[in-house]
Structures are given as C-alpha cells and as structure tokens.
Amino acid sequence: MNYLESQAGFLGLEKDDTVSIDEARAVIVPFGLEKSVSYGGGTAKGPEAIVEASHQVELFDEEFWREVYRDYGVATLDFPDIPKDIPTALEQLASTTEALLQRNKFPLILGGEHSLTAGSIRPFVDRYPDLAILHFDAHADLRDGYDGEHYSHAAALRRVMDHPIDTLVSIGIRNISAGEIPFLEANRHRIHIHWAKDRQQWDTQAIVEPLRGRPVYLTFDLDGFDSSIMAATGTPEPGGVYWEEAMDIIRAASKISNIVGADVVELAPREELHSCDFLAAKLCYKILNFALGDHASGL
16 A cells, blocks of 8 residues: 655654554555546545645644644555446445544545445445445435435445444435335334434434444534535535534444444545545544544443
8 A cells, every 4th residue: 555655644644753654554545536527527636625724724723732643653555546337446444444444444434425335335344344424515415316426425325334334324415305205114124313403312322322332433514514615515504513513423423333344435625625535634633532532432
C-alpha cells in the first residue's frame, strides 16, 4: 500500500508528531468513486477536499481535553486509481479494507458516492458475525438498484442488507420511495429508522440501544445533515440533523458498542462553500476520537 507523507495526509501532521505507519491504528482511505450520482455531481473530489480541510482542524479536542489523535495515530493512503465500473471498484475497495483489517487497523473511508459502502462493508461482515450498522442519511437507500445500476448510491443500504446483518439503525431519514416500503416492511425486525420529522422526540439512548455490546460500522452520508449546514452534497435536503445531534448519537454509540470502521460519503465540494469541507473533516476527526480515544468501550 502507498501512503501519503504525514504533512500531506489527514490532519496535516508534522513528522515529529506522528507514529510510524505500522503503529498507526487509524488509516484514512480516500476513495472518490463517482459513477451513479443522480442529481448534483462532484463527489469524486470529496476525499481530496476533506484531507485538505483537515489541515485546518484543531487537534486539541475540548471534550477529551487533549490532542486525541496521539492516542491512536493516523496514516493516510494515497489517492487510488478507481476502476470505471462500480463492481470492480467495489472489489478494489473491499480488498483494501480487508488488508487493513488484517493489520488490525481502523479504516475510515472518504467518499465518493455512497455506493462504495457495498464494497467496504464486505470484510467487516466476514470478520464480525454480529456486525451492526449505524447510518446517517437523508435517504433510506433501500432501493433494489436505480437507473439500471444494481450498486447505485440510492441502493447503498439495500446492498449492505443483502448480507446477514440483523441490525441497521438509520438516523435522519426524510426521503423514501414507495418502491422501498415493501422491503422496509418485511425487514422491520432488522431495520430501525429514526425519521427526521420526529427529531424533537428522539431519545438518544433508545436510538443506540440496539447497538449495545456490538461491533458497529458507521456510514455517514453528509446529506444526513440539514442543508443549511451541508449544502455541498449532491442532494442537499432540508429538515436534517444538526452537528450536536449527530455528536450526541455517535458519542452515545461509542460508549456502549465498539465502532470498528466507518465511511463519510457524498461531499461534493464547492469553492464558495469551504465550510462544508471543514465540517466533513471535523466529523471524520470526531468519529476517530469517539471510536479510538481512550474513553471508547473497547468491547
């Protein structure tokens, strides 16, 4: 595997402030897959924008009262050449993720469109028979393909649930098609949707309870955030999650489960909206801190 120099990688760390690649527990995996977007484009540039913006993220986390990256160490893979067809691209990503898991790393994949989760999840399913999924999104993504593409971004969680996963907790959903309803109804024992329309009544502890004691893969589509704070995405949607709501849920999940990997997808950077790049970068750092900082459960 080819890695970026630490100063060019995630967080832009000086060499004196880094650990070796072998010692780093977190590995950032840029994967700018963009093949099936159906509205606004630009997700291919998402990983680069997140890495660049991360150089402006303050390393001191006031919640932990230290520079938490020092707890775990970070390395960043070089930007890959991505195959033109989605199935081959997903095989490539699955292979990369599997290699990292074999080295006991925590992979954080930077998208790219949401269809990539169908590839990154495969090694986790093989390794963790009781894997659960924590999913932030504006869309249920339970279509069985879209516009003729089996692995469409609109089918991301349907492809995940093709695996024998018995727990999917989806947060902030405010778009679902009539065609997805039969699958949802038939799988209510597996799928727990927390609709954005009910945000005022959410109980954070109740939301994360199905994750208790489980290994968890976190997939965060940035359009899960309200469009007032995340406009740089292909399908910005009103009525979504705000920063503290997302932090509350990820924090609570990290205290009762073991977050073992994650992806952050669907940033479509816009030159005049660099605040969105920064939000995505800070979200990535917080995910790593909650998953790997020393208050993590380590179950």
